[in-house]
Amino acid sequence: MSEHNHEHHVATAKQLWLIGGGLFVLTILTVVVSNLGLPSPFDIISALVIAFGKAYLVAAFFMGLYWDTKFNSLLLIGALVFFILMVTVTLLDTMYRQDVVPSF
Amino acid sequence: MANHSASHPAHVQHHFVDSDQQFESAKMGMWVFLVNEILFFGGLFCAYIVFRAWYPELFTQAALELNKLWGGVNTIVLIGSSLTVAMAIRSAQKNQIKGLRINLLITIALACVFMVIKYFEYEHKLHLGIAPGSFWNPTPEILEELSHPKANIFFGIYYMMTGVHGLHVLVGIGLMIWLYIRAGKGHFSSEYYTPVEITGLYWHLVDLIWIFLFPLLYLIE
Amino acid sequence: MAAAQSKNMTTLQVKRFKPSENPTNTYLTDEKGVWAWMTTVDHKKIGLMYLVAVAFFFALAGFLAIALRTELWTPAKTFIEADTYNQLFTLHGAMMVFFVLVPSIPAALGNFVLPMQLGAKDVAFPRLNLASFYIYVIGAVFTFISLANNGFDTGWTFYTPYSSDTNSLGVIWVTLGVFILGFSSILTGTNFITTIHKLRAPGITWDKLPLNIWALYATSVIQVLATPVLAITILLLSMENILDIGIFDPAKGGDPVLYQHFFWFYSHPAVYIMIVPGFGIISEVITTFSKKHIFGYWAIALSSLAIAFIGFLVWGHHMFTSGQSAVATTVFSFLTFLVGIPTGIKILNWVATLYKGSIEMKTPMLYVFIFLFLFTIGGFTGIMLGALSVDIHLHDTYYVVAHFHYVMMGGTLMALLAGLHYWWPKMTGKMYNETLGKISAVLIFIGFNMTFLPQFVMGAQGMPRRYYNYIDQFQPFHQTSTIGSYILGAAFLIILYYLVRSLFGGEKASANPWNSRGLEWQATSPPDFHNFDHTPVVINGPYDYHKPMEEFQLGLAVEHNGHGHGEHHEVKTDQTEKA
Ligand code: HEM
Numbered sequence: 001m002s003e004h005n006h007e008h009h010v011a012t013a014k015q016l017w018l019i020g021g022g023l024f025v026l027t028i029l030t031v032v033v034s035n036l037g038l039p040s041p042f043d044i045i046s047a048l049v050i051a052f053g054k055a056y057l058v059a060a061f062f063m064g065l066y067w068d069t070k071f072n073s074l075l076l077i078g079a080l081v082f083f084i085l086m087v088t089v090t091l092l093d094t095m096y097r098q099d100v101v102p103s104f
Numbered sequence: 105m106a107n108h109s110a111s112h113p114a115h116v117q118h119h120f121v122d123s124d125q126q127f128e129s130a131k132m133g134m135w136v137f138l139v140n141e142i143l144f145f146g147g148l149f150c151a152y153i154v155f156r157a158w159y160p161e162l163f164t165q166a167a168l169e170l171n172k173l174w175g176g177v178n179t180i181v182l183i184g185s186s187l188t189v190a191m192a193i194r195s196a197q198k199n200q201i202k203g204l205r206i207n208l209l210i211t212i213a214l215a216c217v218f219m220v221i222k223y224f225e226y227e228h229k230l231h232l233g234i235a236p237g238s239f240w241n242p243t244p245e246i247l248e249e250l251s252h253p254k255a256n257i258f259f260g261i262y263y264m265m266t267g268v269h270g271l272h273v274l275v276g277i278g279l280m281i282w283l284y285i286r287a288g289k290g291h292f293s294s295e296y297y298t299p300v301e302i303t304g305l306y307w308h309l310v311d312l313i314w315i316f317l318f319p320l321l322y323l324i325e
Numbered sequence: 326m327a328a329a330q331s332k333n334m335t336t337l338q339v340k341r342f343k344p345s346e347n348p349t350n351t352y353l354t355d356e357k358g359v360w361a362w363m364t365t366v367d368h369k370k371i372g373l374m375y376l377v378a379v380a381f382f383f384a385l386a387g388f389l390a391i392a393l394r395t396e397l398w399t400p401a402k403t404f405i406e407a408d409t410y411n412q413l414f415t416l417h418g419a420m421m422v423f424f425v426l427v428p429s430i431p432a433a434l435g436n437f438v439l440p441m442q443l444g445a446k447d448v449a450f451p452r453l454n455l456a457s458f459y460i461y462v463i464g465a466v467f468t469f470i471s472l473a474n475n476g477f478d479t480g481w482t483f484y485t486p487y488s489s490d491t492n493s494l495g496v497i498w499v500t501l502g503v504f505i506l507g508f509s510s511i512l513t514g515t516n517f518i519t520t521i522h523k524l525r526a527p528g529i530t531w532d533k534l535p536l537n538i539w540a541l542y543a544t545s546v547i548q549v550l551a552t553p554v555l556a557i558t559i560l561l562l563s564m565e566n567i568l569d570i571g572i573f574d575p576a577k578g579g580d581p582v583l584y585q586h587f588f589w590f591y592s593h594p595a596v597y598i599m600i601v602p603g604f605g606i607i608s609e610v611i612t613t614f615s616k617k618h619i620f621g622y623w624a625i626a627l628s629s630l631a632i633a634f635i636g637f638l639v640w641g642h643h644m645f646t647s648g649q650s651a652v653a654t655t656v657f658s659f660l661t662f663l664v665g666i667p668t669g670i671k672i673l674n675w676v677a678t679l680y681k682g683s684i685e686m687k688t689p690m691l692y693v694f695i696f697l698f699l700f701t702i703g704g705f706t707g708i709m710l711g712a713l714s715v716d717i718h719l720h721d722t723y724y725v726v727a728h729f730h731y732v733m734m735g736g737t738l739m740a741l742l743a744g745l746h747y748w749w750p751k752m753t754g755k756m757y758n759e760t761l762g763k764i765s766a767v768l769i770f771i772g773f774n775m776t777f778l779p780q781f782v783m784g785a786q787g788m789p790r791r792y793y794n795y796i797d798q799f800q801p802f803h804q805t806s807t808i809g810s811y812i813l814g815a816a817f818l819i820i821l822y823y824l825v826r827s828l829f830g831g832e833k834a835s836a837n838p839w840n841s842r843g844l845e846w847q848a849t850s851p852p853d854f855h856n857f858d859h860t861p862v863v864i865n866g867p868y869d870y871h872k873p874m875e876e877f878q879l880g881l882a883v884e885h886n887g888h889g890h891g892e893h894h895e896v897k898t899d900q901t902e903k904a
């Protein structure tokens with residue numbers, strides 16, 4: 001084997017269980033927070049913050065990006081960036097229409 | 105393996121130099137594919153955002169028809185299956201083929217649980233006439249709660265999002281069964297577990313999508 | 326023999342491998358029979374199969390175009406009904422875009438040359454490559470089923486509510502077909518990105534990548550990011566038809582303009598999926614036939630990526646009159662102008678490459694000149710259309726039709742023809758007839774301008790597109806256009822004739838008939854099943870025409886295990902031999 005054969009990272013069972021537990025707790029948390037009935041923007045913000053937190057745990061540790069080459073993380077981030085571009089530019093139209101078209 | 109040189113074992117396809125290159129390529133290919141997946145679902149999320157921004161009250165009202173408890177249970181189930189997939193990969197890396205197979209089995213079981221719960225959720229809604237598109241025919245009591253004139257659109261989006269996601273779960277189940285069979289035939293080892301690794305990545309993405317679907321669909325107050 | 330040093334100073338032992346002029350065993354003789362072809366995972370054969378499929382659809386859609394132009398000979402009915410006319414232009418557009426232009430350069434020519442230019446044995450996922458071809462075929466089958474079920478007459482853009490109200494089975498089938506087709510494009514893109522990252526031969530660092538590879542890379546990035554959005558859009562549209570879910574259809578409470586956003590989020594980037602690989606070919610051909618280093622390597626390489634990026638932000642310029650908000654319209658108009666910058670950079674760099682080169686006017690080069698001329702017109706008129714106030718007048722007129730034919734046919738197709746002639750000897754091992762090649766190129770140039778120049782004029786005067794009837798004042802323009810299209814048709818028949826003839830009676834091609842420095846030319850013609858029978862090692866840039874040919878024919882002197890080891894090309898041998 002070539003000297004390049006860097007060992008694949010093997011996560012310990014404890015690490016994995018910890019992440020799983022964290023995700024579990026965050027799921028409960030997001031339900032609890034949603035039941036608090038926060039006022040308008042904060043309900044969505046809190047839900048999304050928790051969701052992104054969970055997503056980070058999954059991507060970084062379950063999917064192994066934390067130990068992986070940076071390029072694979074770049075791919076994930078790139079996908080998100082283009083998604084956000086798509087949404088914001090579309091909203092630039094839909095939020096500023098003189099007459100919301102669906103109402104005619 | 106006997107007729108291959110040590111640096112070119114049987115599982116390495118002829119156009120790769122070594123196992124490592126093949127593994128890294130497969131993994132990167134899968135990530136590129138996941139980029140696809142994200143933008144594929146991205147279209148649905150975009151439709152969701154546009155309509156939610158237009159009709160916030162519709163979303164608050166319609167979400168009441170979704171069952172938070174079962175949505176939450178399904179989230180836990182799916183997270184659990186992500187954990188077991190990660191454990192399956194770990195087993196493969198440690199050459200514990202038995203552990204690999206057990207973890208795959210649990211994952212398949214959890215995925216099935218997810219689908220069964222989903223089935224009952226759909227069933228319940230269809231029963232009340234909360235059906236997609238031209239089948240939209242809610243009972244009078246439901247119509248009172250769902251008074252918004254565009255309620256059908258929320259459920260159009262709901263069915264598309266969860267439906268496409270559900271299809272991904274089914275595909276995942278299929279892949280996992282295939283892995284299970286191959287593992288039984290002794291195809292995988294700590295030297296070669298590429299299919300397990302990349303199916304795992306796929307499965308985690310299915311989980312990731314759900315992590316967003318759950319609060320966005322079910323948890324609107 | 327020579328010694329090559331890679332960046333991190335480990336030494337590779339290399340020697341010269343001169344390609345044989347009389348290869349005994351090539352990829353064409355390796356496996357024979359229909360079944361072997363149909364199940365092959367060889368990127369070269371898959372490329373050829375794509376080429377044949379693309380040529381087939383091009384002939385079909387081209388035939389429809391001739392029929393359409395014939396119908397337009399007179400202001401009223403000439404020989405087909407209005408409904409048929411609507412179906413034919415829709416089919417023409419949809420086929421040309423989805424079945425011809427999108428896969429043409431990447432999947433046909435790109436598949437063939439990409440691994441060779443990287444010195445790899447194949448693409449990273451050969452089986453996916455074959456799958457992508459069959460997915461393409463299945464998509465095509467769906468389209469034909471649609472034709473058998475009333476067909477579709479919505480225009481290639483499938484705008485709602487028209488496409489959701491006509492409620493024809495035909496629309497459902499064709500949209501599912503396009504949905505499936507998208508996956509073929511996605512798989513090609515995924516494959517190419519991974520291959521470029523992971524399978525480069527020793528010495529091919531990012532600054533030694535041929536510009537064709539840079540272009541295919543940018544294209545793949547667009548394919549991967551944009552095509553899934555088309556897929557979901559088309560899926561939603563199918564569901565709109567099958568289930569009436571009501572996201573796009575205003576009658577159900579949906580928003581038709583949202584459909585246009587989704588559609589153009591893919592389809593504007595898709596025009597770059599079509600043109601950017603063409604840019605790659607132009608860079609290869611122009612250097613080979615000027616015998617000169619490319620001017621502005623990095624400018625050309627990075628402008629492809631810039632185009633790919635900016636291309637995602639301009640889609641709204643197709644929707645200026647759709648009722649989208651004034652804010653969005655203004656922003657889109659401004660961003661559209663930005664695309665002109667990287668495109669202009671490319672054109673100027675190519676022209677600068679020609680300066681003081683020793684230009685050889687072979688057929689591929691002729692097509693490059695035609696490309697430069699036609700594409701520049703197409704690009705300029707695009708910028709004009711991007712100007713908000715001008716577009717309100719010109720939108721949905723023949724001016725737009727002329728614009729996109731100048732870029733798609735004058736740009737992409739001319740680049741495709743350049744590439745086809747350029748790589749023909751490599752792909753088939755045969756030379757085509759140079760005289761006929763030049764004659765048909767000139768005919769194409771004449772026919773093309775005759776067909777589409779009048780369309781700019783009548784468009785500006787208000788002739789709407791997709792109309793079956795027109796007022797008498799436009800007849801001279803339409804007739805000129807129709808005659809032009811016949812000339813074009815004839816030219817393509819000549820090309821078909823001499824290319825097919827070259828297969829059977831053509832002069833045998835040498836390994837490197839154009840004296841190119843490109844790596845793909847250092848294999849035999851046609852190449853070996855594994856492209857090279859050694860591991861190529863690259864020490865010079867692909868356009869270093871000032872360096873001797875020997876330096877481009879190096880390979881590992883000691884074969885250890887195989888080819889292509891892109892990311893890590895340091896090799897352990899430290900015996901150095903002097904030349
Ligand atoms: C400098 C770059 C370009 C600019 C600024 C540009 C701009 C535009 C604009 C503003 C329109 C909309 C016209 C209207 O419908 O009113 C348009 C239409 C179009 N462009 Fe371009 N364009 C450019 C390059 C290209 C290229 C390279 C291609 C394809 C290879 C292309 C293909 C098309 C097509 C197919 C349409 C018509 C779509 C339809 O409505 O059917 N364009 N272009």
Ligand SMILES: [Cu+2]
Pocket residue numbers: 592593596639640642643
């Ligand atoms: Cu455009």
